[in-house]
Amino acid sequence: MFKKNQTLGEFIIENQMSFKYSSGELSTLFNSIRLAAKVVNHEVNKAGLVDIIGNVGEVNIQGENQQKLDVYANEKFIQTLINRNIVCGIASEEEDDFIAINSLDENHQNKYIVLIDPLDGSSNIDVNVSVGTIFSIYRRVTPVGTPVTLEDFLQKGNQQVAAGYVVYGTSTMLVYTTGDGVNGFTLNPAIGSFYLSHPNMQFPESGSIYSVNEGNYIHFPQGIKNYIKYCQREEEDRPYTSRYIGSLVSDFHRNMIKGGIYLYPKSSLNSNGKLRLLYECNPMAFIAEQANGKASDGFTRILDIQPTELHQRVPFICGSKNMVTKAEEFMREAQ
Numbered sequence: 001m002f003k004k005n006q007t008l009g010e011f012i013i014e015n016q017m018s019f020k021y022s023s024g025e026l027s028t029l030f031n032s033i034r035l036a037a038k039v040v041n042h043e044v045n046k047a048g049l050v051d052i053i054g055n056v057g058e059v060n061i062q063g064e065n066q067q068k069l070d071v072y073a074n075e076k077f078i079q080t081l082i083n084r085n086i087v088c089g090i091a092s093e094e095e096d097d098f099i100a101i102n103s104l105d106e107n108h109q110n111k112y113i114v115l116i117d118p119l120d121g122s123s124n125i126d127v128n129v130s131v132g133t134i135f136s137i138y139r140r141v142t143p144v145g146t147p148v149t150l151e152d153f154l155q156k157g158n159q160q161v162a163a164g165y166v167v168y169g170t171s172t173m174l175v176y177t178t179g180d181g182v183n184g185f186t187l188n189p190a191i192g193s194f195y196l197s198h199p200n201m202q203f204p205e206s207g208s209i210y211s212v213n214e215g216n217y218i219h220f221p222q223g224i225k226n227y228i229k230y231c232q233r234e235e236e237d238r239p240y241t242s243r244y245i246g247s248l249v250s251d252f253h254r255n256m257i258k259g260g261i262y263l264y265p266k267s268s269l270n271s272n273g274k275l276r277l278l279y280e281c282n283p284m285a286f287i288a289e290q291a292n293g294k295a296s297d298g299f300t301r302i303l304d305i306q307p308t309e310l311h312q313r314v315p316f317i318c319g320s321k322n323m324v325t326k327a328e329e330f331m332r333e334a335q
């Protein structure tokens, strides 16, 4: 039974037993993420006042200019996870390679690995538009007691044990799943605690919002063009409303609450789209499915895609079940 305004800490402890691998480790891991989210939130809220605006003049492995807040958030999440000695490996959008973490005791007992997009929606940092953090958690597949390998990170999304995001918007929320539904917690900045504000979040099966960067329209596959025209046609419950923030976390969050679809398709500019499978698409797809939504690359369920590289990109269609199914129909018909 959900107790509205229960703190995140209380909720984690209370629901620990419903978690398949419950041993308290995952709770400690969540508490680390909660702490890092508060630290980053503090900086995000001051963006513009403190020297956290603009880029650091470095380019990350994606070929993107790293924003100061990308680097700050990356450092805070990685350091907090290492300090808590709770994970055996971390991969991040802002790190070329994965980080193998030897546990303080010789035996490398830690079982969890974390993949993270420390700051999602980087292009919105300097213009005071909501941004986020995305995380995905797996149990390692290589034997405990040995350093992690790439194999531990290239697991299919359907092997995730938990996933979530933080949205730094009009309020700061942490939304996550451990495979038993999706719950959202809002930070009370005065008290510094997250409170259960959105229990059992569910995507409406249908919606009337579509989120896509229409500036790329001419480069999209015909199926996507046809679906966008379908969204805009004056018939039945359409035209839908176009809403695109340019921060995946924020567009996803709005669509989960109101009903809608987010699309970042492949195009003649990006043959695999833009979004990264391991720390953007897999975690958002796990949350979507746990909230009665759906996520695919237009043909294949995102969570069934076998990863081959740490920073690989995939086309991404995600949101209200009936809307994603419709978009897939247009993709198949246009093949």
Ligand SMILES: O=P(O)(O)OC[C@H]1O[C@](O)(COP(=O)(O)O)[C@@H](O)[C@@H]1O
Residues within 6 Å of the ligand: 093, 117, 119, 120, 121, 122, 123, 213, 246, 247, 248, 249, 274
């Ligand atoms: O500006 P575009 O091409 O529409 O891309 C926007 C998309 O790229 C992203 O910013 C990519 O994420 P990062 O900011 O973490 O690199 C998504 O959040 C967003 O949905």
Ligand SMILES: [Mg+2]
Residues within 6 Å of the ligand: 117, 119, 120, 121, 248, 280
């Ligand atoms: Mg991102």
Ligand SMILES: [Mg+2]
Residues within 6 Å of the ligand: 070, 093, 117, 118, 119, 120, 121, 122
């Ligand atoms: Mg990012």
